[in-house]
Amino acid sequence: MRKSSSRSPFGWSNHNGTVTVIEAPIARSYRRRAVIAFWVTSAVVGLLAATVASHYLHPILGALAGVAFGVVLGAVVFALIVAWPVLRVFWHWLPEILLGLAVVYGWVALMQSTPLWLSLLIVALVVGVPAAIGPVRRRVMSWAWCLIVRHRLRLCFAAFIATNRHGSLPLILLARPTPAGERVWVWLRPGLSLRDLEADGQVQKLAVACWANEVRVMRASRKYAALVRVDITRREPLAHTIVSPLPDYVPADIPSNAPTSPGMPPVGLDLPEVPDQPVTVPADAPRPRKPRNPTTDTASPSGFDPSDYA
Template sequence: MSKSTSRSPFGWSNRGGNAVTVIEAPVARSYRRRATIAFWVILGVVGLLAATVASHYLHPIVGAVLGGVIGAACGAVAFALIVAWPVLRVFWHWLTEILLGLVAVYGWTWVMQSTPMWGSLLTVVLVVGLPAAIGPVRRRILALTWCLIVRHRLRMCFAAFIATNRSGSLPLILLARPTPAGERVWVWLRPGLSLRDLEQEGQVQKLAVACWANEVRVIRASRRYAALIRVDITRREPLAATIVSPLPDYVPTDVPANAPTSQGMPPVGLDLPDVPDEPVTTTADTPRPRMPRNNPTTTTSPTDGFDPSDYA
């Protein structure tokens, strides 16, 4: 809430002088500057091309005027789109929620006009109650809802405490889909921001806190484009849950007493009677077996290491 005496094109003011700013003033000035540059560039390029084409069919003066009008019209459209883009971007970020709200409002209105009251209530119970009662459908809807929430939370993180470029452009949140552990989001970084800025321990912990998650991991999602990264959000440990094995259900319970069984497991240790219990001690007179030399530079033969005197 900031006090201001001037009225901003993207804000509202009351009699007390307090203004609620929808778009920040530096961002609005930056987009107005871009819009002005785009207007003059489009006016010159499109107007010149349109005047050249129109001069072949009309008088050169009339063609030049017509080309200037066409160029000014195209430049005005581009100017309006660029100036209004900060507001249009907000609508784009909330497009899914807006569409769902429109479907809910107009769908309820259509049901009320087409059916009696009891039919409308029954339709609502079936549309809302059945997905809530069926476990897999309910969990799938909750997972998709978390994907929508995570997109807004990540966008808030980039705008709040993660560095952006000089113009204040935020990264593009491309796609979010549910995973067994949480959500996976693909993000396209703008110039001025790299993966190393997000891999810091403090930033990752802040992302986990902002997304209401247990852990957040940021990795590169493409070998070709360094700007494409992937954010894995972990909310639960699917491998830590207890899983009931169905194998005991396949074991028959009516096994006869004389049923053949396996011989059992082989013995783990060896108990050979020929092996003495006491360790064998060697003396100086005990002949030692000669082992062939393992020299890779020489070629060994079957007679290497054989001494005839050992058998004399």
């Protein structure tokens, strides 16, 4: 007979085994931290609350009120820490959740305020006009790639980039489109550094996982080493041919013998006539003396004239 596997607090059982949403070691680690946080929060908050309440109530009633307040606040902290792995999943999918809620509630509000044919016409215009206009369509697709890239980077961190012993993944922050692709800000957890992302070809693996041409990872803050920036390159905007409008401003009826500007360089300069070696003055050549003014200059009795060495 097959032994029944132990159930995880975030999983369910079926006929083939146990399907877990959160891994068992991660759940146990968060549960241990939640227990410690409960006792520490209850003790510290209960003591402080009892001290404050004793000034307004009877000491016994103040102590009981402080203990009750500490236990309640400790239970809240315990619940938040235990549920954080699930809350983190909601954080990962927060843009998609908000977008889905906006679409559903927007459609319901539109159906309640307009007839069916008008609702369908408005939806067709909202969806069809951006799809038909090229710049708007490309802008929408660039923001869609930002949502996709956040999940691809999270998959990379969970698959082949080392994490700490608690299994805490880096926190994927904001993402925005750039002319070359996308730019994502990531907050690294303890146990992971920028050097770990650059070592052993991890950057190339990130590029493959993000379906990109190139990925560059660099620091995003001089103050915090944990804040890094991931630049994902999908296209080379500087490699496209740009047609210059300057030839359109040149008139077409310029005669061939038109006079040139005096400031133009000479035409037909024969460079071989210019000597390659610079002209040097011999070291023993006599220096020209400065002519003396008999009305202002006076010779020294010894015959030394400082102007000769000027």
